[in-house]
Amino acid sequence: MVGRKRVLVIVHTVTYGKRLQEVFSLLESDFRVQVMFTAPPHEFSDGVAQLLRRLGSVHLTWQEAVRMEFDLVLAAGPRGVEEIRGPLITLPHGANYLKRVGPSGKQWVAGLSRRDIVPDGRPLPAAVVLPHEDDAGELARHCPAALPVAVVAGDPAHDRMAISLPQRDAYRRALGLDARERLIGVVSTWGPHSSFGSFETLLPRLLSELNDDSVRVAVLVHPNVWSGHGAWQVRAWLAQCRTRGIAVVPPEADWRTVLIAADGIIGDHGSVTLYGTLTHAPILLAASPEAEINPASPAAALALTAPTLSPAHGLLEQLDYAAAEYRRQDYAAIAARITSEPGRFSRNMRRLMYRVLGLGQPAFPALTRRLPLPPALETWVAREDGDAWHAGESEVPA
Incomplete structure (x- = not known):
């Protein structure tokens, strides 16, 4: 098929990969889109290769991925994403933004700091996905430059648990x-x-x-x-x-x-x-x-x-x-x-991804499935x- 869009999913860890599975699954049944995966170096990467094998995915080495260009990049962590060429959507890898990290007196909220969103002054992502509207206030305190690209989309684990x-x-x-x-x-x-x-x-x-x-x-x-x-x-x-x-x-x-x-x-x-x-x-x-x-x-x-x-x-x-x-x-x-968007993550997230891809959405609902x-x-x-x-x-x- 001519003109197929390329989507890269960056899987740092098993936790990130399982979270992103709720996202890239929203692209299924669309022959206009090719989804690929890569795993950058990470100290908690054990199990990622097995996860990608179980998915049966196209697995690019990190060296291959950094040489290519993509129409959309998905990541649930900041490590190395500045090396990848393509519009990036970042997501939290768990519920909300729960943890403070760093030395005492100089702590920051993991996932909302400048070092997580614009490391070393890199360009802003195409979108920073937030689960709750209150997170925008936190983002304003920790990385105000990212407010224009913040999107309150909801929480996929919340929605699948709620429906189940x-x-x-x-x-x-x-x-x-x-x-x-x-x-x-x-x-x-x-x-x-x-x-x-x-x-x-x-x-x-x-x-x-x-x-x-x-x-x-x-x-x-x-x-x-x-x-x-x-x-x-x-x-x-x-x-x-x-x-x-x-x-x-x-x-x-x-x-x-x-x-x-x-x-x-x-x-x-x-x-x-x-x-x-x-x-x-x-x-x-x-x-x-x-x-x-x-x-x-x-x-x-x-x-x-x-x-x-x-x-x-x-x-x-x-x-x-x-x-x-x-x-x-x-x-x-x-x-x-x-989440302030209960039950609406699939709808909101698919709309966002297709906007970044520059494609019209498929003519069927983005469903939230019950857990198996x-x-x-x-x-x-x-x-x-x-x-x-x-x-x-x-x-x-x-």
Whole structure:
């Protein structure tokens, strides 16, 4: 076909790649567009090559990508994007802009600073995608030059979870849970102050205190932990899960259905815990470092709302307390701060991409799909006959 537009997706990490999958999938069925992928050097790039192989994508080396020109470039992180030629759309790789980074007294909000948006004085992107209109105020403080290209498009993970919440019972059946079983999701972002940063004290409690036959546990650890330490090491640290039936969800799996199915969440200041506010699961915070949380973000509101895990009381006792004290309206107010365009990300994002491409949109709606059924929890329990970390997915029945 003559004149096909070329789109480049920059996949720095597994987290970025999975986020961008919600974006480039909006280009499907359009024969006018060719989507290509590349992976720049990154310290957390472990697993990216496998992710791209599973997609069956055209994978350019970084050296090839920097020599080419593209009609649209998509990225969920800033590393190296100034080397690529083509109009760039940047997106956050998680919920909102939750974290402060940098040395004490000189911190900035990750994703909204000049160093993230216009590194070394490079030209502005074609668009900076924001999930919530309040983020424009934050952008004005941290990088006012980018305001003219800011687009409030919404949040894809929020929308897919929201449309999938009515399928909770189907997800629980697929995970192998019966009506009497209580699923606890143990969630961690990455870094020394995350839940996993002190997991050596939390894990023994999970093993010894959540051993009731009616309680199932699923551990969801940020892909950067798997990449930074290596998959073998993470499995080795969590080897005791084998004998206790705790499911360790691998980084390539979709965590959202597990979160929807959960009856309680033990989490921290990361995106996955924040997305837990969309569900009706009470949240306990095992870690919530004030110095790392953007005070203007919904993560700061969650830190003031959710009870904090105590070393002096039992886990089940505290989960019961969190359930008894749970007020849906408080968590719904926090969830509402994830996006000011609920249910409209697909529509808004596709319109933006086609504007940048200089093409008319296809004559069919940009739909938000329900999440597919997950494999059974047993798939993610390490077994003596080898670890089963990969499983196929089937669609949620209509």
